Amino acid sequence: xxxxxxxxxxxxxxxxxxxxxxxxxxxxxxxxxxxxxxxxxxxxxxxxxxxxxxxxxxxxxxxxxxxxxxxxxxxxxxxxxxxxxxxxxxxxxxxxxxxxxxxxxxxxxxxxxxxxxxxxxxxxxxxxxxxxxxxxxxxxxxxxxxxxxxxxxxxxxxxxxxxxxxxxxxxxxxxxxxxxxxxxxxxxxxxxxxxxxxxxxxxxxxxxxxxxxxxxxxxxxxx
Amino acid sequence: xxxxxxxxxxxxxxxxxxxxxxxxxxxxxxxxxxxxxxxxxxxxxxxxxxxxxxxxxxxxxxxxxxxxxxxxxxxxxxxxxxxxxxxxxxxxxxxxxxxxxxxxxxxxxxxxxxxxxxxxxxxxxxxxxxxxxxxxxxxxxxxxxxxxxxxxxxxxxxxxxxxxxxxxxxxxxxxxxxxxxxxxxxxxxxxxxxxxxxxxxxxxxxxxxxxxxxxxxxxxxxx
DNA sequence: TGGTGTGAAACTTTTCACAGCT
DNA sequence: AGCTGTGAAAAGTTTCACACCA
Numbered sequence: 001x002x003x004x005x006x007x008x009x010x011x012x013x014x015x016x017x018x019x020x021x022x023x024x025x026x027x028x029x030x031x032x033x034x035x036x037x038x039x040x041x042x043x044x045x046x047x048x049x050x051x052x053x054x055x056x057x058x059x060x061x062x063x064x065x066x067x068x069x070x071x072x073x074x075x076x077x078x079x080x081x082x083x084x085x086x087x088x089x090x091x092x093x094x095x096x097x098x099x100x101x102x103x104x105x106x107x108x109x110x111x112x113x114x115x116x117x118x119x120x121x122x123x124x125x126x127x128x129x130x131x132x133x134x135x136x137x138x139x140x141x142x143x144x145x146x147x148x149x150x151x152x153x154x155x156x157x158x159x160x161x162x163x164x165x166x167x168x169x170x171x172x173x174x175x176x177x178x179x180x181x182x183x184x185x186x187x188x189x190x191x192x193x194x195x196x197x198x199x200x201x202x203x204x205x206x207x208x209x210x211x212x213x214x215x216x217x218x219x220x221x222x223x
Numbered sequence: 224x225x226x227x228x229x230x231x232x233x234x235x236x237x238x239x240x241x242x243x244x245x246x247x248x249x250x251x252x253x254x255x256x257x258x259x260x261x262x263x264x265x266x267x268x269x270x271x272x273x274x275x276x277x278x279x280x281x282x283x284x285x286x287x288x289x290x291x292x293x294x295x296x297x298x299x300x301x302x303x304x305x306x307x308x309x310x311x312x313x314x315x316x317x318x319x320x321x322x323x324x325x326x327x328x329x330x331x332x333x334x335x336x337x338x339x340x341x342x343x344x345x346x347x348x349x350x351x352x353x354x355x356x357x358x359x360x361x362x363x364x365x366x367x368x369x370x371x372x373x374x375x376x377x378x379x380x381x382x383x384x385x386x387x388x389x390x391x392x393x394x395x396x397x398x399x400x401x402x403x404x405x406x407x408x409x410x411x412x413x414x415x416x417x418x419x420x421x422x423x424x425x426x427x428x429x430x431x432x433x434x435x436x437x438x439x440x441x442x443x444x445x446x
Numbered sequence: 447t448g449g450t451g452t453g454a455a456a457c458t459t460t461t462c463a464c465a466g467c468t
Numbered sequence: 469a470g471c472t473g474t475g476a477a478a479a480g481t482t483t484c485a486c487a488c489c490a
Contacts, residue, residue: 206302
């Protein structure tokens, strides 16, 4: 097995290839070319080939890639041969939605626990799980190897939740709170921020509007 | 005004500077150095300076940047001088959470409408808005210049919702469905996929576990 | 003195283009 | 003939390091 790390950009795309390939497998597609995988994922074929080459040489020239085998290799590379336990902290609107998200189980994860600091919420049942107190986190971490932390609290609480997660030995955190978390070396954090995504869209939306404007002016000047 | 496009990587960070700066302004901080802005955002100071230099030269040597002025410039660049209307299609768990997300209004957006194709849901009230039929989208688009579409439907419905959005003139889409949308040139799509983010985390989590393992073996071999 | 603004260097990622295998 | 795998070129991004200015 090759031990060089896979480029970050490629790691970010492997899950997308995986999902597409799983769908193809369900539809009975036996092999796939870089060209058709590119089409289905929205990337281009050179990128697909380069990405897949980091997994090893699993394609057949003149034919393409064996869908089932590629699925297996990507799963292995991403560590998805096991189901990973996830703890969701902060069961507001978003935490609720996350707990009920069916895609979790389908794609290699299981909710190990739902936690909230609000005593009024503790005991309530969501997605078949009883909400527990944040104070239970040490126990939950102790009994779940490789636990992944998801933070869906309001921003002001997020850093202290992250600190607690780090303290109980969690080294992978998915953060939905709109704040930059400070964590020690060796802990991975990924952030999802809905408003940020929308603001990026408005930048390009505005730019398109400005471009159209310039064109209009140009025509007016000519006419 | 400079008309060269800002690098994509920088555009992706501007919203994060903005949020941090707004918080600083609320705390009465008048000026900020690239070093302290770097600390607060988790980037480094060289990156901060390079990013901000794309907006123009708004810093003062020996002092730093005027917080209020910088906020103004970033808002202008991102097109956040106006509030943008957003239509959310697919009011399941996630759509619900999005509709109730307070950060929207705070950061330049307003829900123009909530739509669902399920007649049983139409009429229901969520976040102070009545859920309407997807068939109302043309009307909504016609009366909201610069409307941004948010897709929170299940994957199988997402492409046809996107097609409809494109048809009614929307050119910015935020997609939560785990599928690559095909859209014509000139339409921007950003995708948020919860399971993808978790799968990226597991890659690194696995890598850390493997590294620890190697170290353990190394010690065992030496001992 | 302290901190910006920026060329230049280093690094990463994407794209090209084609040799070589099936 | 068709499609992978990959060096090499191109493009994009980050980091360095320092001139220059308040």
